[in-house]
Amino acid sequence: MPMSRRPAANPARRRDIGIALACGAFVGLMVGAAYAAVPLYDWFCRVTGFGGTPQVATAAPGEVLDRRITVRFDANIGRGLPWRFEPEVNSVNVRLGEVVTIYYTITNQAARETSGTAAYNVAPAQTGAYFGKIDCFCFTEQRLAAGERREMAVVFFVDPKLAEDRDQDSLNTITLSYTFYPTRSPATAAASGGS
Template sequence: MLPEPKPAPSTASVAGATRRRDIGVALACGAFVGLMVGAAYAAVPLYDWFCRVTGFGGTTQIAAAAPAEILDRRITVRFDANIARGLPWRFEPEQTKVEVKLGEVVTVYYAVTNLAARETVGTASYNVAPTTTGAYFSKINCFCFTEQRMKPGERREMAVVFFVDPKLAGDRDQDDLDTITLSYTFYPTREPATARASGS
């Protein structure tokens, strides 16, 4: 006796299965897109954190206080100042270099002058070279990443308080190091049109 043939699935059940599959695919795609968007937003702070912790790319460290010891080894720290296109400022270090002991806290000044006949705004970024020294160059106080609003013709002195960490002496890769360059670049800050209008 031959087995009875199975009834063909109804059109409704086939449509239901297809719909469930399509919903599953749509949910998976939505979750993937959400994950990618979240990763994109997290990438900048994570990269910033990584650079600050490791000194990658010449990113300097931030310190709240001076180190506990000062070593006799000396390093020359040179100072560099740059202005990005579109910012009518003169920006320069008040001294081009200093010789410091490892662990010694030093204060130096940069001078900035607004050469425009209008108020202008800028923000400075920084790094050190060689880039491998970023993990050992610590700043206690700095004007970097703080918006500087300058009146027409205004001149301002801005302090940088720093030290070179004594831990550098224990890094065999830095045995021949005798010079570190601290470099700043000021960029124009783009203000919203509403802020410009309210200030005029």
């Protein structure tokens, strides 16, 4: 009884399947990288101070040095947010390692409730690695009733390690800058049809 032989697999077909699988894996990897890019970049900036991103601190440094730095405060409002936003003082002179609390005031000048979220950075950008914030209002949505006024604290220090960075020997001023951007509340989005 003759044995039937299976036809040999087509090598071109196997190659095409392999290429298709490799392309699919590559596309999947790129989509995953696109979704991970923003949180990874944010994490990188927070860890290294890249781009003037201040460090988030949980406690004050262990020492206070005699070297002083002037910290200036900048307050900005994005388009479409009817608020007045200003620091209580324009600048303070602080010692490295000294914990300082300053206040910003926001006032809703609209006749309705509005909300906003603040983003921040420091300049010069390379000082972000040395600017530690223990407490602040950034990245937390602030909702203000019509005409409401609110004071918000920022607790910070300039890390004494700045004194060890020879590239910063001539540094005498750091600017902490906040910008409030409007946010849409779920109720406003639903009322406008979610568009």
